Amino acid sequence: MDTLELDLSNSHRIVSRKSDAGAYNNAYFLLALLSCFLFPFASIFFIILYIRSEKHSSVGLAILVGLCSGAIAYGVNTTLMADIDRYTNSLPIFRETSFWDLLSIKGVYSSVGSHGYNLFAWIVSRFNDDHLLRSAVTATFYSVLAFIVDDYAALQGWSFRRTCAALLISVAISPFFNVLSYAKSTPAFSLLLLALYLDFRKRTGPVVLILLYAFAASTHSSVLPVIALRVVLLFVKNEIAIYGISLALLPLSNILSAALPASFRTIPVLSLFVSALDKFSVYSEFSDWGWAAASQHSVLLMGYRYYFGAIAVFCILLVFRRYDVSKSGLLVFSGIWSALCIAVSVFFAADVFFRYAMPCSTLFVLAALSHKDDAVNLYIDIALAIIAVIGFVVQWAYLASVVDMSCFILHGLFGV
16 A cells, blocks of 8 residues: 555656646746747747756747747848848838739749749738848748757757757857848748758658748749759769769859750749759859949958858868768758858859858758767867857847947847
8 A cells, every 4th residue: 555655656746747847848938938029138048948948849949939030130220221121122012912913923022933932021011010021031040940950959869058059059150130131042941941851850741841842942043952952862872973063063054054945944843943043153243243243352251251161161071070970861961062052152153152051050060069979079069169159259240230239239138
């Protein structure tokens, strides 16, 4: 009888602990959720507490991080005309357009062939607050980043500190303003990154994957080279050959663009791929492109080009050194994508490389923190710390040069 009572008492304590943990999870989630709207910067503290709780959800974390980043982005008022301002100015066109007319919409920064973005912008325009576009764009990137990092950390059994380090480094690397400003490419590459993660982790069925890849491509055609490399990887198992294809992207695109007949540009779906090839040829030239010519000698732009180039080389070395990374197809692909980033940063004009480098940097962080070679652990951790500090300092200086910081900080602190 005493034994039975003891067992019942122990089981009651176990159930009590689980319920207490669940209560803490819910409390931290609600506190973070409320602070996202009231005190955006303070929500970061509650999000960290939520991560620390025993049984938090990766989806829940993605929601919180997305809302937090979106709320912070809402306080961004640019002091210079940026891409996000041009996209924002085009929202009235979507507001006056019915859902059934989206396929034929034409206007500022919206054209046929970007149906994914047209739908995205149309949904945002329904809220009658054009400033929400920057929030929605930012939320897509950081929510996907948070989900992938946390889900991967859970599968690998990472500690709380390692998980937080992965999140913070990933956030520090990608400049917040570029994430916010690229209204088309940021959602497109976010969807692509999510599709690749679910694809390699075997977390969903083929129908969902095809829809994610298709919607990403219809949002911005610049994701097509990455999708093409994923398809090539299905048939070509020689990694060196795939790296060669990644690095030779520019000459290959120029040759194909010139060789394809004009009739291909009018065929549905196929015209999307041909258009992407044509754009890559344009991206490699500075003539007749005002922004590219103006930014050609930008010190900040060149600095970021070398910064992301160094990260890409580091990622490739990690993959080839095989610190248990080769066991994961996702991290092997991170090396292939990094090679593409190098090709884009070397051959393509202006800030095109940001589109590829920012989402790829998340995979780089996972690859770097997946190493298990004790002989180099310290050196890799030091390198990651240096990369994170440089990224954080530079992106804040960059943000201060293009944003009204007093308004930004007040909004982040008090939600005003």
